[in-house]
Amino acid sequence: xxxxxxxxxxxxxxxxxxxxxxxxxxxxxxxxxxxxxxxxxxxxxxxxxxxxxxxxxxxxxxxxxxxxxxxxxxxxxxxxxxxxxxxxxxxxxxxxxxxxxxxxxxxxxxxxxxx
Amino acid sequence: xxxxxxxxxxxxxxxxxxxxxxxxxxxxxxxxxxxxxxxxxxxxxxxxxxxxxxxxxxxxxxxxxxxxxxxxxxxxxxxxxxxxxxxxxxxxxxxxxxxxxxxxxxxxxx
Numbered sequence: 757x758x759x760x761x762x763x764x765x766x767x768x769x770x771x772x773x774x775x776x777x778x779x780x781x782x783x784x785x786x787x788x789x790x791x792x793x794x795x796x797x798x799x800x801x802x803x804x805x806x807x808x809x810x811x812x813x814x815x816x817x818x819x820x821x822x823x824x825x826x827x828x829x830x831x832x833x834x835x836x837x838x839x840x841x842x843x844x845x846x847x848x849x850x851x852x853x854x855x856x857x858x859x860x861x862x863x864x865x866x867x868x869x870x871x
Numbered sequence: 872x873x874x875x876x877x878x879x880x881x882x883x884x885x886x887x888x889x890x891x892x893x894x895x896x897x898x899x900x901x902x903x904x905x906x907x908x909x910x911x912x913x914x915x916x917x918x919x920x921x922x923x924x925x926x927x928x929x930x931x932x933x934x935x936x937x938x939x940x941x942x943x944x945x946x947x948x949x950x951x952x953x954x955x956x957x958x959x960x961x962x963x964x965x966x967x968x969x970x971x972x973x974x975x976x977x978x979x980x981x
Contacts, residue, residue, distance in 0.1 A: 762914075789968065798875070798960055798971030799915075812967040846914060848969075859905065860969060864914035 760849050762863035769837050769870050777832040777866045779847030787811070787850040788830040789860065790822060794843045805830055834868075842870045873898040873965045877972035885980050886953055892946040892975045894961035899939045902964040906935050906946050909958045909974070918959075919946070951979045 761780045769775050781788050787806045791799035801814035805824035819835040828849070834841055844867050848860040874897045884890055894904070903922045907915040919928045919935040921944065927936040934947040944961055958976045962969040 791969075791971075796973070798962075798973045799969070801968040801970070804967050814968065844912075844914075848915075859917055859920045860964075861917065862907075862915040867912070 760847055760861050760863035762845075762847050762866050764866060765864065766867045767869070769868065771837055771839060771870055773837050774833065774835045775837060775868060777834075777845050777847075777868070779830045779832070779849075779863060781828045781830065781847075781849035782861050784851065785849035785861070786828050786852050788824055788828065789848045789850070790830070790832045791846040791848065792816075792841075792843045793846060793865070799846055802832065837870045839870050842868060844868075873901075873963055873970040875961060875963050875970050875972040877959075877961060877975050879975060880973065881976040881978075883978040883980060884951060886951060888951050889947070889949050890951055890977075892948070892959050892961075892977070894944040894946070894972055896942045896944075896963045896970070898963075898965065899942055900965070901939065902966070904935075904937050904944045905962045905964065905969070906933075906944075907960045907962065909960060911958075915960070948977075953979045953981050955979050 763778045789804040790802040793799040803813040804811045808824045821833045823831045844865045846865045847863045876895045878893045905920045906918045921937040932949040937944045958974040960974040962971045
């Protein structure tokens with residue numbers, strides 16, 4: 757059983773640029789959630805995708821967008837990067853049906869630095 | 872609005888001690904409470920998940936309890952080891968998202 761994998765592991769971008777982060781969910785999982793973790797803080801929920809549809813969104817501006825593909829892998833896109841977007845971006849997958857009491861499995865994250 | 876708080880923010884203890892990390896949440900309508908470990912610059916490793924109908928879960932030297940009525944969860948670590956040094960985060964599952972505390976940074980001194 758493969759785990760959650762994210763790419764790239766590290767990324768440096770310039771303010772104003774656009775970035776795409778990728779996540780492959782754990783085998784058999786059809787729900788993917790994205791979180792942003794600033795240094796020294798707990799993660800903040802960005803959005804969730806379930807069966808290729810956005811299933812919920814946190815308090816992030818529209819320049820944060822996402823996709824989920826038929827194989828349940830996912831992308832997080834951020835446009836017009838700002839310095840405050842520098843953070844660890846974490847992807848989590850959950851088993852089918854989004855049963856309420858299921859465990860979320862996390863990838864190792866993508867460290868994004870905006871300069 | 873769900874808010875999660877972890878106390879203390881940092882903890883340093885000698886190897887071998889038993890210790891308790893605390894997590895409190897404001898809205899008792901949670902589906903589950905999860906504890907995670909995070910090593911510096913790394914992702915999150917799930918330690919224990921307590922479903923809303925459960926009172927505690929155990930895995931090896933770790934024991935997590937949940938009291939929804941008081942809005943509290945504790946993570947008990949027995950016989951601490953230097954390898955336990957990490958940041959420990961709790962997260963409350965509120966519908967489709969996890970709401971996180973800021974974590975407790977734990978240092979176990981040899």
